[in-house]
Every structure is written in C-alpha cells, then in structure tokens.
Amino acid sequence: MQRDYGYETRWISPQEMQHWIASPRFHSGIHDPKSGHLHPLKYSLGLAAAAASLGVKIHEDSAVTAIQPGRVARLRTAQGSVSASHVLLAGNVYLQGIAPVLEARVMPVGTYIVTSEPIDAKLIESLIPSGSAVCDTNFVLDYFRPTVDHRMLYGGRVSYSTATPMNPAASMQRRMARSFPQLKNTKVEYAWGGFVDISMNRAPDFGRLSERLSGPERSDWANVYYLQGFSGHGLALTGLAGKLVAEAIAGDAERFDTFARIRHRPFPGGKLLRTPALVAGMAYYRLRDLL
Numbered sequence: 001m002q003r004d005y006g007y008e009t010r011w012i013s014p015q016e017m018q019h020w021i022a023s024p025r026f027h028s029g030i031h032d033p034k035s036g037h038l039h040p041l042k043y044s045l046g047l048a049a050a051a052a053s054l055g056v057k058i059h060e061d062s063a064v065t066a067i068q069p070g071r072v073a074r075l076r077t078a079q080g081s082v083s084a085s086h087v088l089l090a091g092n093v094y095l096q097g098i099a100p101v102l103e104a105r106v107m108p109v110g111t112y113i114v115t116s117e118p119i120d121a122k123l124i125e126s127l128i129p130s131g132s133a134v135c136d137t138n139f140v141l142d143y144f145r146p147t148v149d150h151r152m153l154y155g156g157r158v159s160y161s162t163a164t165p166m167n168p169a170a171s172m173q174r175r176m177a178r179s180f181p182q183l184k185n186t187k188v189e190y191a192w193g194g195f196v197d198i199s200m201n202r203a204p205d206f207g208r209l210s211e212r213l214s215g216p217e218r219s220d221w222a223n224v225y226y227l228q229g230f231s232g233h234g235l236a237l238t239g240l241a242g243k244l245v246a247e248a249i250a251g252d253a254e255r256f257d258t259f260a261r262i263r264h265r266p267f268p269g270g271k272l273l274r275t276p277a278l279v280a281g282m283a284y285y286r287l288r289d290l291l
Contacts, residue, residue: 009033021134022127023179037133037145040235064098069220086249089209089226090238092197099226101212104266105205106228107278110159112193114172116152116186124150127180139285142175152176152183158282168193198231199264205229206241206259225249229264 001007012020012029020029048058067087068074075082089099093108124146128134133145142156154176159165169191177184199205209224225248227241241259248256269277 007034020128020130020132022182024181025179026136031130031132035133038235043235063096065096067098067224069217069224071223073223085223087224088245088249089224089228092228092230093195099209101209102205102226102228104271105264106197106199107267107275108195109198110164110193110195111155111232112157112159112165112168112172112191113153113155114169114176114188115147115190116154116176116183117189118150119152119183119186121150123182124152127152127182138289140282140289142179144176144179151189152180152186154179164193196230196232196234197228199229200267201262201264202231203229203262203264204231204233204237204241204259205262205264206244206256208260211260 001009010031010033012031014028017026017028020031052058062077062079064075064077066076068076072083072085073087075084075087089095089102093106095102097103125131128146131146133143135141135143140156140158142154144152144154144156147153154172156175157165157168157172165171169188172191173186173188176186176188205226205228207226209221209226210218213221225245227238227245230237230241244256244259247253267278269275
C-alpha cells in the first residue's frame with residue numbers, strides 16, 4: 001500500500017503487540033491510523049433521513065415480487081405496483097427469486113455478532129488501549145472493538161449452509177474468551193446476525209441485467225441495474241456503489257462500467273449443489289486457519 005499508493009500504515013512488531021491487544025492470539029499486526037469505525041445502523045438511518053429530506057419516499061414491508069421489463073418498468077408487490085424509468089436491484093441475497101440470472105453469481109453467508117455486558121472501564125481499556133477496531137487475517141476472520149459504553153462488540157462466526165447455528169451467543173462468547181481470556185466470565189447481552197453476499201472472487205459484482213441475458217428480450221432490461229457481491233466490504237463499498245450507479249443513471253457510466261468489467265464466475269454445482277460445494281470448500285479454508 002505504501003509502495004504503490006503512498007498510503008502509510010504502522011507495522012506492529014511481536015515485541016509491541018501486547019501494548020496494542022492484550023491477547024495471547026496475535027503475533028504482530030498493522031495499524032491504520034487513517035481508518036475508523038462507526039455505528040452502521042445510525043449511518044443507515046442518517047442516509048434514509050437525508051433521502052427523505054430530498055423527497056424520496058421509502059416504503060417498508062413492500063417486497064417486490066416480480067418485474068415487468070420495458071422502457072418504463074413495472075414492479076409488482078403484494079399490495080400494488082410501481083412504474084419506474086430505471087430500476088436498481090440492491091437486495092443482495094434477499095432478492096427472493098425476482099432476478100434468477102443473478103443468483104448463481106453470489107452466495108449467502110450468515111455472519112453473527114455479539115455485544116457483552118458492560119465491562120469495567122479500566123479492564124476494557126487495557127484490552128485494546130488505542131480503542132481501535134480489529135480484524136484478524138484468517139480466511140474465516142474474527143473482528144471486534146470496544147464500544148463507548150464499555151462493552152466488547154465481537155463478530156466472527158459464519159454459516160455457509162444458510163442454517164443458523166445453535167445458540168450463537170454462547171459460541172461467540174467462547175470465541176471472545178479465546179481472544180481475551182480476561183472476559184471468560186463476561187456475559188453476552190445481545191446477539192444478532194444476517195446474510196451477506198459473497199462472490200467467487202470476493203470482488204463487487206455491478207452491472208445491468210441486460211448484460212446477463214441473451215435473446216431478443218435482452219434490450220427490455222437495459223434500464224435495470226444491480227449491485228451485489230460486496231463480500232463483507234459493504235459498509236464502505238455500498239456508499240461508493242450508490243454514487244457510481246447514480247452517475248450511470250444520470251448519463252455518465254464511465255466509473256460504473258469500470259466495475260462492471262470485472263469478470264465473475266458462477267458458483268459451481270448448480271442450484272442444488274452450490275451450497276454443499278461452498279460448505280466443503282470453506283471447511284478446507286477453515287482447517288487451514290486452524291493449522
């Protein structure tokens with residue numbers, strides 16, 4: 001990063017590591033002083049409020065069930081329909097079958113996170129003295145940070161089978177205690193999870209639906225754009241993606257098309273075997289992490 005982009009980070013040697021993370025797990029690291037961490041729900045609510053202030057109408061609990069393509073597309077819901085000159089599919093793995101041609105290009109991965117009960121201020125400050133957000137370098141990684149109200153926010157367990165693990169709060173507490181034995185008796189107060197979308201090459205998959213189709217009806221879908229394949233980078237990357245697709249809809253597609261040219265392959269195995277193949281493949285990488 002420093003050589004190619006002039007972006008400087010700080011190398012943390014093994015001798016320094018205990019001053020950054022009071023954990024037996026970590027050997028060395030890199031600190032990025034120009035990055036940060038934020039509250040994703042507050043960020044989402046802020047974006048929604050900004051959109052609403054500009055006259056955007058947001059309709060919750062009105063999932064699209066079908067798209068009728070054309071110069072003016074019609075989107076059908078259980079309660080009615082909406083006509084639009086441009087359509088953006090930004091539902092990731094929650095599109096529920098309305099664009100089958102996109103489904104093989106991403107896979108749903110369940111990800112889970114917990115928040116501990118409040119911890120003594122001196123103790124939590126001693127765990128990560130800089131207050132940084134941390135992620136490890138495993139293929140199936142853990143990520144965590146202290147919060148302003150002296151809790152540990154800890155994420156990491158994933159599910160590639162679309163099945164929610166049994167008692168994720170307890171298993172995540174064990175992962176947290178593995179990184180920080182000091183929190184062995186600290187209780188988990190909140191736990192939640194959901195699905196992110198991953199692409200085969202972990203790169204974003206942007207484009208127009210017409211580019212994924214063949215036949216005479218292809219041109220009918222030219223005004224339907226899609227953004228997916230954020231592969232765990234969504235909090236930063238979706239903001240950029242929204243800006244690029246807005247530029248494309250407004251008539252300047254140069255930056256959007258740069259991303260659209262990234263080559264993507266479908267997950268192997270077809271509809272029935274894609275998930276078992278992914279589970280087997282990820283088990284291999286998880287074993288590499290453990291070894």
